[in-house]
Amino acid sequence: MSPLIHEPVLERTQDTPERLAVTLGDDEITYGELERRSRRIAATLVEHGARPGNRVCLFVAKSPTAVAAMLGCLRSGCVYVPIDLGSPPARLRLIVEAADPAFVLADGAAGSAFEQVRDAAPSAAVLGLNDDEFDDEALPAVALDAASPAHILFTSGSTGTPKGVVITHGNVATFVEWANGYFGLTPEDRVSGHAPFHFDLSTFDVFGALSAGAELHLVPPAANLRPRDLAALIERRQLTQWFSVPSVFAYMDKLRAVPESGFESLRRIIWCGDVLPTPVLRSWMLRHPHATFTNLYGPTEATIASSYHTLEAVPPDDTSAVPIGVGCGGEELLVLDEALQSVGAGVVGDLYIAGAGLSPGYWRDAEKTAAAFLPDPRGGGRIYRTGDLARRDDDGLAYFVGRSDSQIKSRGHRIELGEVESAANTLSQVREVAVVAVDASDFEGKAICCAWAPSEQASEGDRLRAELQPLLPSYMLPSRWLRLPSLPKNPNGKIDRRRVRELFEEAAGVEAADGRAAPARRSG
Numbered sequence: 007m008s009p010l011i012h013e014p015v016l017e018r019t020q021d022t023p024e025r026l027a028v029t030l031g032d033d034e035i036t037y038g039e040l041e042r043r044s045r046r047i048a049a050t051l052v053e054h055g056a057r058p059g060n061r062v063c064l065f066v067a068k069s070p071t072a073v074a075a076m077l078g079c080l081r082s083g084c085v086y087v088p089i090d091l092g093s094p095p096a097r098l099r100l101i102v103e104a105a106d107p108a109f110v111l112a113d114g115a116a117g118s119a120f121e122q123v124r125d126a127a128p129s130a131a132v133l134g135l136n137d138d139e140f141d142d143e144a145l146p147a148v149a150l151d152a153a154s155p156a157h158i159l160f161t162s163g164s165t166g167t168p169k170g171v172v173i174t175h176g177n178v179a180t181f182v183e184w185a186n187g188y189f190g191l192t193p194e195d196r197v198s199g200h201a202p203f204h205f206d207l208s209t210f211d212v213f214g215a216l217s218a219g220a221e222l223h224l225v226p227p228a229a230n231l232r233p234r235d236l237a238a239l240i241e242r243r244q245l246t247q248w249f250s251v252p253s254v255f256a257y258m259d260k261l262r263a264v265p266e267s268g269f270e271s272l273r274r275i276i277w278c279g280d281v282l283p284t285p286v287l288r289s290w291m292l293r294h295p296h297a298t299f300t301n302l303y304g305p306t307e308a309t310i311a312s313s314y315h316t317l318e319a320v321p322p323d324d325t326s327a328v329p330i331g332v333g334c335g336g337e338e339l340l341v342l343d344e345a346l347q348s349v350g351a352g353v354v355g356d357l358y359i360a361g362a363g364l365s366p367g368y369w370r371d372a373e374k375t376a377a378a379f380l381p382d383p384r385g386g387g388r389i390y391r392t393g394d395l396a397r398r399d400d401d402g403l404a405y406f407v408g409r410s411d412s413q414i415k416s417r418g419h420r421i422e423l424g425e426v427e428s429a430a431n432t433l434s435q436v437r438e439v440a441v442v443a444v445d446a447s448d449f450e451g452k453a454i455c456c457a458w459a460p461s462e463q464a465s466e467g468d469r470l471r472a473e474l475q476p477l478l479p480s481y482m483l484p485s486r487w488l489r490l491p492s493l494p495k496n497p498n499g500k501i502d503r504r505r506v507r508e509l510f511e512e513a514a515g516v517e518a519a520d521g522r523a524a525p526a527r528r529s530g
Contacts, residue, residue, distance in 0.1 A: 009152035047078025058083035152176030170369030184335030283431035336362035
């Protein structure tokens with residue numbers, strides 16, 4: 007495979023120009039049209055002075071046009087920066103200012119979002135995406151290689167300032183080549199495009215599907231709030247691959263959007279980005295005995311995913327842990343102690359990643375890069391500090407244990423919040439759940455807090471604490487509870503645990519202001 011991620015796609019446009027490439031509802035384009043649109047975008051960028059390495063902010067709604075814009079940027083040698091149009095203007099301004107773009111590609115209503123932050127990039131040339139605005143000249147040759155940046159993805163930063171993760175052509179190409187071979191993608195596949203384009207999982211959706219000559223069926227963002235719409239899309243488009251985050255699987259399952267007999271067209275079901283509760287996984291697997299199920303793991307800084315585990319059988323019970331597995335092609339998981347030495351089987355350690363997927367680092371932030379990307383203690387190369395805890399079994403399979411900052415001490419006991427959350431996820435009345443810890447003024451030290459959204463089986467009289475008691479030691483039981491219609495999500499669709507923690511802190515503050523102690527908030 008070429009080290010430049012757009013070249014295999016362009017080969018497909020020449021081989022099968024008439025085949026369907028990308029859809030979103032009734033908006034469909036063929037491979038031939040994708041080539042023409044991306045060429046015209048690239049030519050116009052070059053005509054306006056684009057040079058390799060220039061950043062281009064994409065203020066473009068999720069659509070086939072957005073895919074053409076990505077390819078157009080890459081063909082011109084530029085680096086595209088997909089923008090989360092749902093972010094508030096204050097956050098958009100930080101991202102645009104940090105990206106320092108030479109160009110902005112804006113489409114229709116999405117362009118108005120840029121106008122709100124225009125002052126963050128006063129020198130950027132703004133180009134619309136209407137066909138009549140674009141040149142159609144032949145493209146000059148552009149010197150790029152595997153080390154050339156392809157895009158910059160901005161993720162949440164612990165200080166509140168988004169971090170720009172630089173991803174190279176080689177980073178993406180290595181994963182796509184491995185994944186397409188491992189999963190066996192062919193031109194006959196019909197692949198979901200569920201993730202938003204500012205989320206790294208979308209990179210596999212786009213370049214995995216299109217480099218294989220498959221059909222990419224983009225999922226409308228509004229469908230995330232209507233699980234039966236997601237089910238209807240799978241049925242209508244007869245998708246063969248569904249790749250999503252665990253919260254979507256749980257939402258579809260617990261709102262009974264998955265048919266009892268499953269989706270017959272699905273051959274491949276993949277998830278990444280968070281832990282998929284085992285009860286939800288079992289439910290999906292029992293309905294889809296004809297499909298393969300693969301758990302992918304990996305942070306944005308290591309490009310899409312770094313490890314995988316395909317299940318050979320349905321987990322025997324709801325408490326069975328699912329491995330994150332072994333490294334993808336060119337990748338390696340390392341479980342290390344504080345001295346960066348490997349730990350033995352069964353021992354929990356800090357999880358690091360080595361290999362071809364590692365980003366060069368954070369955009370224009372050498373300090374953060376040096377703190378997260380360390381010299382490999384084995385000599386040569388680098389390793390990335392994920393901030394996760396993991397352990398290996400005797401067969402060498404890695405298991406995610408939790409975040410290194412999610413292990414707390416309460417009432418003298420060390421507690422992994424992920425274990426509490428996993429237990430809560432097994433309860434039938436829970437649709438989604440998040441367990442966090444907040445400072446407590448009493449002897450607890452840290453108070454364990456459980457926010458949950460009810461399933462259709464829940465009733466006002468249900469008490470989660472009583473149902474959790476047989477599953478956990480008493481010291482691990484949450485002391486504070488918060489029932490919500492749905493849990494807050496970050497732009498990537500993951501549960502926003504920082505916001506959950508804030509909700510508990512706000513509730514405690516209100517109680518204190520009323521002159522009352524902050525008691526346990528019971529559900530029901």
